Amino acid sequence: MTGDIAWVELARLVQAxxxxxxxxxxxxxxxxxxxxILAAHDRRLRVPxxxxxxxxxxIPGLALLALFYPLLLLLGRETGWPIxxxxxxxxxxxxxxxxxxxxxxxGVAALHGIDPALIEAADGLGMNRPQxxxxxxxxxxxxxxxxxxxxxxxxxxxxxxxxxxxGQPSLGDLIFSGLQTEDWRRVLIGCVAAAALAILVDTMLxxxxxxxxxxxxxxxxxxxxxxxxxxxxxxxxxxxGQASTERLVVIGAKNFSEQYxxxxxxxxxxxxxxxxxxxxxxLGSAIAYRALAAGEIGVYVDYAGTLWSNVLHRTDAPDAAxxxxxxxxxxxxxxxxxxxxxxxxxxxxxxxxxRAQAQALDISTLDDLARAAPRLRLGTDLEFLSRPEWQAxxxxxxxxxxxxxxxxxxxxxxxxxxxxxxxxxxxSSDGRIVALDLVTLGDPRGALPRYDALLLLSSxxxxxxxxxxxxxxxxxxxxIEHMRAANWLxxxxxxxxxxxxxxxxxxxxxxRAR
Amino acid sequence: MPIIDFAQVSKYYGGxxxxxxxxxSIAAGSFVALVGASGAGKxxxxxxxxxxxxxxxxxxxxxxxxxxxxxxxxxRRTIGYVFQGIGLFPHMTVAENIWLVPRLAGLKISGxxxxxxxxxxxxxxxxxxADRYPGQLSGGQAQRVGFARALAAGPAIMLMxxxxxxxxxxxxxxxxxxxxxxHERMGLTSLLVTHDMAEALILADRVIxxxxxxxxxxxxxHELVRARTNPAISAMVDAARASAARLExxxxxx
Numbered sequence: 225m226t227g228d229i230a231w232v233e234l235a236r237l238v239q240a241x242x243x244x245x246x247x248x249x250x251x252x253x254x255x256x257x258x259x260x261i262l263a264a265h266d267r268r269l270r271v272p273x274x275x276x277x278x279x280x281x282x283i284p285g286l287a288l289l290a291l292f293y294p295l296l297l298l299l300g301r302e303t304g305w306p307i308x309x310x311x312x313x314x315x316x317x318x319x320x321x322x323x324x325x326x327x328x329x330x331g332v333a334a335l336h337g338i339d340p341a342l343i344e345a346a347d348g349l350g351m352n353r354p355q356x357x358x359x360x361x362x363x364x365x366x367x368x369x370x371x372x373x374x375x376x377x378x379x380x381x382x383x384x385x386x387x388x389x390x391g392q393p394s395l396g397d398l399i400f401s402g403l404q405t406e407d408w409r410r411v412l413i414g415c416v417a418a419a420a421l422a423i424l425v426d427t428m429l430x431x432x433x434x435x436x437x438x439x440x441x442x443x444x445x446x447x448x449x450x451x452x453x454x455x456x457x458x459x460x461x462x463x464x465g466q467a468s469t470e471r472l473v474v475i476g477a478k479n480f481s482e483q484y485x486x487x488x489x490x491x492x493x494x495x496x497x498x499x500x501x502x503x504x505x506x507l508g509s510a511i512a513y514r515a516l517a518a519g520e521i522g523v524y525v526d527y528a529g530t531l532w533s534n535v536l537h538r539t540d541a542p543d544a545a546x547x548x549x550x551x552x553x554x555x556x557x558x559x560x561x562x563x564x565x566x567x568x569x570x571x572x573x574x575x576x577x578x579r580a581q582a583q584a585l586d587i588s589t590l591d592d593l594a595r596a597a598p599r600l601r602l603g604t605d606l607e608f609l610s611r612p613e614w615q616a617x618x619x620x621x622x623x624x625x626x627x628x629x630x631x632x633x634x635x636x637x638x639x640x641x642x643x644x645x646x647x648x649x650x651x652s653s654d655g656r657i658v659a660l661d662l663v664t665l666g667d668p669r670g671a672l673p674r675y676d677a678l679l680l681l682s683s684x685x686x687x688x689x690x691x692x693x694x695x696x697x698x699x700x701x702x703x704i705e706h707m708r709a710a711n712w713l714x715x716x717x718x719x720x721x722x723x724x725x726x727x728x729x730x731x732x733x734x735x736r737a738r
Numbered sequence: 739m740p741i742i743d744f745a746q747v748s749k750y751y752g753g754x755x756x757x758x759x760x761x762x763s764i765a766a767g768s769f770v771a772l773v774g775a776s777g778a779g780k781x782x783x784x785x786x787x788x789x790x791x792x793x794x795x796x797x798x799x800x801x802x803x804x805x806x807x808x809x810x811x812x813x814r815r816t817i818g819y820v821f822q823g824i825g826l827f828p829h830m831t832v833a834e835n836i837w838l839v840p841r842l843a844g845l846k847i848s849g850x851x852x853x854x855x856x857x858x859x860x861x862x863x864x865x866x867x868a869d870r871y872p873g874q875l876s877g878g879q880a881q882r883v884g885f886a887r888a889l890a891a892g893p894a895i896m897l898m899x900x901x902x903x904x905x906x907x908x909x910x911x912x913x914x915x916x917x918x919x920x921h922e923r924m925g926l927t928s929l930l931v932t933h934d935m936a937e938a939l940i941l942a943d944r945v946i947x948x949x950x951x952x953x954x955x956x957x958x959x960h961e962l963v964r965a966r967t968n969p970a971i972s973a974m975v976d977a978a979r980a981s982a983a984r985l986e987x988x989x990x991x992x
Contacts, residue, residue: 345825347790349839349887350814359838363829439829439871 235462238417240393242458244312245380245421248319252327252376255320257369260331261357270332281325285383289318289390293511297518310504310511310520315387315394322383323376330372334365367437374429381422385414391476391504391515395421400506405481405714405723406634428454472500473685476515476524479506480633481714482571482653482707484723486525486677489730490695494523497694509607510534513680517559522685523695527571529673531555533612541616541673548676555680562686564679565699569653569707572675573613574664576650578640582663589666590621593647597623603645605633614649616671634715653677653704655712677702701734739802741766741895741927742787747796749782749951756782757793758951764944766894769921769928771938773974774948780931783948784897787929788817800895815839818888818926821899824880826872832858832883833868839891857886862916878909885917889924896921898930902937914941936978939963947971 263270283291292314300307307313338361346356385396395418402410428450435444473494477487484505491501504521513535515521528547532538536554548566555561575593582588585596593600602625608614609628617623631639637656639645650657652664652675679698685691710730713721721729740763749757756779764770772780785791786798789810798805805813826835833854840853855865861882872880881901888896902910918941921928932938938945939959947955955962955971962975
């Protein structure tokens, strides 16, 4: 069985996707239309306004989504209001801003394009400003305004797939997690579903647009009926099999298989303990920790070295016990984040080569690697070269590689397998290390810190003793072999399993070990 | 008391006077034609009455009341306005177009059907047109609806800016006299801007010739045809008479 997708899951994602897109387009209309009306009548406003909105449009969708996170975080801190910086709100704002351009541009064009004779007639008959707007300008401009709304809706439905990265569920969940686990069926289903939604909504708005433009009651009626149907689908209650009276715990995950598996493992345990759960998958490294500190997620797994450098801004690499103790103290002091404990394995950055090439070049440590570096090509994940770990490697070993290229983690292994690169910055818990017969290079100068997987709880989750009891059995219960094997279940090409299945397998192993 | 009174009215566009100290009184019930070359100020003079144009100096009074003493929209709803562009709203039926000013004034829609039928009858259009959209009307029909719309609220004054300008000659010859008889029957005060001297001479009972923002002549059509004092005026009148004479001659030849 390869990555079957439950209908309920798909339906829930479609609902979330429609709700988010619909609200974003509605927000864009509510803000954009008044702006267009003001700008259409005032040249001094029109030019700068359209300029600014066009400029916002040039920001890549992913970046715009990511930018709203720190913005809202800052706003929440400055005002002291409980503003959620992850999930629906930032996604709504970013998509709303994105949808603004077609709404405003078409709005201005619509009001501008009205026959001057009709404006003269409206004035001559004695209409005041609101009457002129409601009786003449808006009805006559409606087809062009609606065309803008249509463009906005299609863009928004497409871009909403990116909302996954800031923790808002959408059809992008399928695309992103499918991409990470190389489950192409998930990717395809996500893409097809998003495209189908876009086509459906476009048809609906086209009907309404034609209905208004040609005063065709049939078209307008059909379009409005579709709109109501879409609303019904969006708001229809779905069975989630969860008791609604229980406390809700939000589980975070970064964007790779191991994180999906562990998040699922945590989720299964919490549900078994009677909690309602929600997932925020595909969070960026920095966002995940910030979200936990802000209480927007309650629990997730992070790695000692990541926290050490990104949160504590330390560059030294002490032994595991010192590191763990310092992290527990400092994270509690800084953010009231509780380190429940290490899971029992490390997912460290490790330089990895194929066994054949390592033997051929006689490389077993980073010192050997640095010597051979001018002839070698390095492949890394997207963030490694900007991380302090890489700076430490450069400082202590001075490697000068022939080329350095960044890949998303999955493609990084591919690149090594097909000899596009000679050495990669792999992760020590990766199942592919065993499966592809790769060797990890030693780090005699201690450039790479410990990356013990740690279970972290937000301040609220940490005070919930029932939750702590439910998760405590995971501490020290996952040896590296088990994690590698679980990862390999998901990452391999043949007889691939879903993260949920891998989590169940892992849970079974934990149970058996007790 | 004159129904419309202009006193020392001036209007400038970019420092150039379009109306240059015009003083003029118009008696209730009169039919006044404003003629002159393009840029003479005739349209501007018309539009200062319902404040589509605001003047720079002087006063304009309607019914003895300064036009700036009340909101422009209130003033406009009491004055009929018809112009060359007609300006029927394409998204409204003929009935909705005609009922606009009463609707703006807050009248109940229950009175619409009868009033629209009466107005359509007044401008000699069949009542079946009420449910059509402007796109389905001929040019002449559309302009008649334009008149009906202007008359809907029962104004005492009608301002008309080249209302027949876009119509074909046959329709034009038809609708002009039709309006003239409406004017008589309803006791309207009519101001007609036209560049067609013949039209002015035939329809109006007072013709005012404007040039460069001033009044060049202010006479009855009868006086104008006989006046020989100003060569510029004579030329305009003669041109109109000459074409009439040529037509007459042509008719005799056949």
